Amino acid sequence: MSDISYKVPTMQEMSAKGESPEVLFWVGCAGSFDDRYKAVTVAFTKILNKVGINFAVLGPEESCTGDPARRAGNEFLFQMQAMSNIQVLDGYNVKKIVTACPHCFNTLKNEYPELGGNYEVIHHSTFLQQLINDGKITLKGGGEFKGKKITFHDSCYLGRANGVYEAPRDVIRALDAELVEMKRCKTKGLCCGAGGAQMFKDAEPGTKEVNVERTEEALNTGAEVIAAGCPFCMTMMSDGVKNKEKENSVKVFDLAELIAKSEGL
Amino acid sequence: MEYISQIAFLLVLAVATYFITKRVGTIKNNIQLGRDTDRSDQKGRRWKNTFLIAFGQKKMFKKFIPAFLHLLIYAGFLIINLEVLEFIIDGIAGTHRIFAPILGSTYYSAAINIFEFLAVAVLFSCVVFLIRRNVIRVNRFKALKGWPWLDANLILIIEIVLMIAILTMNATDQLLQGRDDHYVQTGAFFFSGFLIPLFENMSVGTLIFIERFAWWFHIIGILGFTIYITYSKHLHIFMAFPNTYFARLGPKGRMNNMEDVTTEVKSMLGIDTGATNGEPPAEVARLGAKDATDLTWADLMGAYSCTECGRCTAECPANITGKKLSPRKIMMDTRDRISEIGENIKKGKTAEEGSPLFSEQYITDEEINACTSCNACVEACPININPLDIILQRRRFMAMEESSSPQSWNSMFQNIETNFAPWKFPPSDRFNWANKLNEEK
Ligand code: SF4
Ligand code: SF4
Numbered sequence: 001m002s003d004i005s006y007k008v009p010t011m012q013e014m015s016a017k018g019e020s021p022e023v024l025f026w027v028g029c030a031g032s033f034d035d036r037y038k039a040v041t042v043a044f045t046k047i048l049n050k051v052g053i054n055f056a057v058l059g060p061e062e063s064c065t066g067d068p069a070r071r072a073g074n075e076f077l078f079q080m081q082a083m084s085n086i087q088v089l090d091g092y093n094v095k096k097i098v099t100a101c102p103h104c105f106n107t108l109k110n111e112y113p114e115l116g117g118n119y120e121v122i123h124h125s126t127f128l129q130q131l132i133n134d135g136k137i138t139l140k141g142g143g144e145f146k147g148k149k150i151t152f153h154d155s156c157y158l159g160r161a162n163g164v165y166e167a168p169r170d171v172i173r174a175l176d177a178e179l180v181e182m183k184r185c186k187t188k189g190l191c192c193g194a195g196g197a198q199m200f201k202d203a204e205p206g207t208k209e210v211n212v213e214r215t216e217e218a219l220n221t222g223a224e225v226i227a228a229g230c231p232f233c234m235t236m237m238s239d240g241v242k243n244k245e246k247e248n249s250v251k252v253f254d255l256a257e258l259i260a261k262s263e264g265l
Numbered sequence: 266m267e268y269i270s271q272i273a274f275l276l277v278l279a280v281a282t283y284f285i286t287k288r289v290g291t292i293k294n295n296i297q298l299g300r301d302t303d304r305s306d307q308k309g310r311r312w313k314n315t316f317l318i319a320f321g322q323k324k325m326f327k328k329f330i331p332a333f334l335h336l337l338i339y340a341g342f343l344i345i346n347l348e349v350l351e352f353i354i355d356g357i358a359g360t361h362r363i364f365a366p367i368l369g370s371t372y373y374s375a376a377i378n379i380f381e382f383l384a385v386a387v388l389f390s391c392v393v394f395l396i397r398r399n400v401i402r403v404n405r406f407k408a409l410k411g412w413p414w415l416d417a418n419l420i421l422i423i424e425i426v427l428m429i430a431i432l433t434m435n436a437t438d439q440l441l442q443g444r445d446d447h448y449v450q451t452g453a454f455f456f457s458g459f460l461i462p463l464f465e466n467m468s469v470g471t472l473i474f475i476e477r478f479a480w481w482f483h484i485i486g487i488l489g490f491t492i493y494i495t496y497s498k499h500l501h502i503f504m505a506f507p508n509t510y511f512a513r514l515g516p517k518g519r520m521n522n523m524e525d526v527t528t529e530v531k532s533m534l535g536i537d538t539g540a541t542n543g544e545p546p547a548e549v550a551r552l553g554a555k556d557a558t559d560l561t562w563a564d565l566m567g568a569y570s571c572t573e574c575g576r577c578t579a580e581c582p583a584n585i586t587g588k589k590l591s592p593r594k595i596m597m598d599t600r601d602r603i604s605e606i607g608e609n610i611k612k613g614k615t616a617e618e619g620s621p622l623f624s625e626q627y628i629t630d631e632e633i634n635a636c637t638s639c640n641a642c643v644e645a646c647p648i649n650i651n652p653l654d655i656i657l658q659r660r661r662f663m664a665m666e667e668s669s670s671p672q673s674w675n676s677m678f679q680n681i682e683t684n685f686a687p688w689k690f691p692p693s694d695r696f697n698w699a700n701k702l703n704e705e706k
Contacts, residue, residue, distance in 0.1 A: 005703055006702045006703055008699045008702060010696075027698070029686040029687055029688065031698070032686070032694075032695045032696070032697075032698055033686060033688055033690045033694070033695070034688075038698040038701060039701075041698050042698065042701050042702055045699075045702060046702070057696075057699075059695070059696040059699070060692065060693060060695050060696045062695060063685035063686075063692075064681050064685050064686050064687060066681070068677060068681070068687045069677070069678055069681055069687075070520060071520075071638050071657070071660075072660060072664060072670060072674045072677065072678070073553065073657070073659075073660030073661040073662070073663055073664030073665065073670060074661075074664040074665065074670075074674075074678050075523045075526045075552070075661055075664075075665060076526055076529075076530065076665060077678055077681055077682065079523075079526050079527060079530040080530055080533075080534070081681065081685070083530055083531070083534055083536065084534070106516070106518040106519070109516075110515070110516050110518055110519035111519055111520065111522070114522040115522065115527065156637070156638070156639040156640055156641070157518050160517055160518075160639065160640040160641065160643075160644050161516060161517045161518025161640055162516050162517075162518055163516070187644050188580065188641075188644075189641075190580075190582055190585075190641070191582040191637045191639035191641065193582060193586075193637060194637065195637040195638050195639050196636050196637040196638030196639070197638075197674060197677070198637050199687075200673055200674060200676075200677040200687055201634075201671045201673035201674055201677075202673065203586075203588070203635070204583070204588045204589065204590070204631050204634055204635040205587075205588070205631075206583070206586045206587035206588040206635075207586060207587030208586040208587060209586065210582045210583070210585075210586050210637070213582070213585060213586055214582075
């Protein structure tokens with residue numbers, strides 16, 4: 001057992017005690033159900049504990065933001081989800097939300113206001129960047145990624161959709177790692193292939209899978225770690241690495257995992 | 266007798282103005298066939314975008330060489346057209362180079378030398394562009410066949426011919442100065458000076474014929490070209506300005522909210538909207554897009570603005586990996602279809618005649634379904650066209666009106682409805698991840 005016992009309070013527990021957290025951690029469906037991404041949720045929760053952030057989650061009261069339904073064209077379903085989520089969030093008087101999913105981030109931040117849900121929403125890459133800048137996370141000696149080549153795969157919903165390009169890179173730099181860029185990066189970053197609800201269906205006939213194209217590009221940088229900041233990118237890049245039979249030499253990690261591992265959490 | 270050429274000129278001008286006005290009217294009407302969308306906010310930001318992106322060509326400069334050559338043609342186009350003003354005055358008044366005595370030969374020859382420099386620059390750039398398209402065969406142009414292919418090449422060739430006409434006219438004009446009283450002294454022209462040896466030994470009569478021919482050719486060419494442009498992808502030289510002004514602002518990731526749906530969802534959830542209290546709900550328009558007229562006027566304006574450059578398609582992950590989807594094709598098909606609908610209406614047929622925009626004839630569902638909504642096309646477009654918006658409007662129709670979404674998406678919808686997650690996991694398991702938190706590492 002690690003010496004600290006990590007806590008993850010729910011909004012319900014907190015409000016029962018008459019408390020309110022500084023920030024709500026919106027876990028998202030992938031963070032809750034996807035086996036690989038649950039590890040990211042755990043890593044981020046550990047960081048929040050370690051730094052002593054007063055946070056809470058919705059736990060069983062959380063529900064899909066409606067993003068995949070909206071991108072696939074089902075506006076009704078999206079708005080049903082959004083309105084009931086807004087009722088829950090407003091019921092707890094939530095003001096600030098952090099999430100490790102760029103799709104949840106985009107929807108909560110840009111699409112809920114028109115339906116009456118107004119919150120300050122930040123992606124966990126920006127949150128981690130702030131913790132680093134404020135000196136709350138200090139990676140003494142750089143930990144296990146020091147000097148390693150890491151490439152960052154931009155998530156479309158974080159990058160082009162919302163203009164967040166530097167936060168994730170700042171996090172990687174803080175690890176004392178060598179950040180190597182793919183040719184198509186930042187505004188020109190190539191999608192992993194999962195956005196726009198593609199995650200939930202097979203691709204149309206073509207000559208290649210998008211994730212393989214992207215993984216090849218990542219592997220060409222010679223990086224040992226492909227860093228991601230999105231559950232769908234995580235799945236697509238991991239599958240790509242497996243497809244190229246490189247899973248023993250190249251790892252795909254989320255930004256929170258990189259920090260947690262460096263901190264020995 | 267001497268008024269004949271003036272009358273002929275006025276006639277040419279009148280005919281050209283008639284056709285140009287008519288085409289502008291048609292295009293304006295076609296754009297207005299689209300649904301309404303409010304783009305009247307944030308005027309400051311909109312002007313800034315027009316200034317930087319259309320006028321300043323900011324997004325072109327991601328790749329220097331084509332951007333620079335394009336800039337030469339663009340500057341040439343803008344500045345050489347000042348000379349057209351002189352053409353028109355001369356044509357109407359029966360004068361010759363009316364600005365020469367007004368400006369004096371020093372300034373006049375300086376101005377013409379600048380125009381000539383630009384004419385040569387345009388000529389050079391057009392030749393390089395022809396080579397890029399047809400000899401080097403730059404990837405993003407390969408998919409263009411038939412009319413779009415011909416259109417692109419024709420434009421370059423017409424521009425080359427027009428520039429040659431200007432230079433020929435200036436060369437013969439210089440020889441005529443001093444030989445014929447009508448030709449006023451202008452000072453020397455540098456670039457057309459190189460052509461003088463070609464014409465030196467000709468008689469005054471032949472020179473006047475060539476000079477007049479080049480003059481008429483150039484002005485009729487310019488007017489004809491202007492009409493041609495309205496049928497061509499070259500329309501972007503005008504449309505880029507309104508299109509960048511009216512382009513969507515705000516984060517690219519935000520999809521527009523469907524107000525009709527909001528009203529309905531609120532009443533289903535029992536949230537009081539106030540507005541509709543007691544009244545029957547207003548008739549809900551078609552949800553999403555079945556045909557080009559279901560798109561917004563801003564989408565249709567984008568279709569008329571598209572330069573067919575293919576920068577969007579070159580960045581599209583679906584297209585790169587061999588899927589049928591091509592955002593450029595989305596814009597080209599939209600333009601073709603809305604033009605067809607406009608014609609239908611003009612001919613007194615029903616607007617719907619022909620195949621709708623979203624059908625085998627134009628954009629298929631296979632193309633629509635392949636989009637990852639990655640916004641690469643939107644980012645890449647040099648004049649802020651948004652093919653993604655059109656794709657998403659279509660998906661709405663497929664999901665909500667036609668129930669023709671891919672089967673796996675229907676299952677995903679069902680999962681969200683019943684389990685509140687896109688996967689089939691019971692909602693009670695949602696918080697199980699927390700059990701892992703304090704497990705042995
Ligand atoms: S948003 Fe869709 S059409 Fe545009 S580049 Fe991405 S996948 Fe292609
Ligand atoms: S939509 Fe934009 S990028 Fe695509 S072909 Fe047209 S002008 Fe070029």
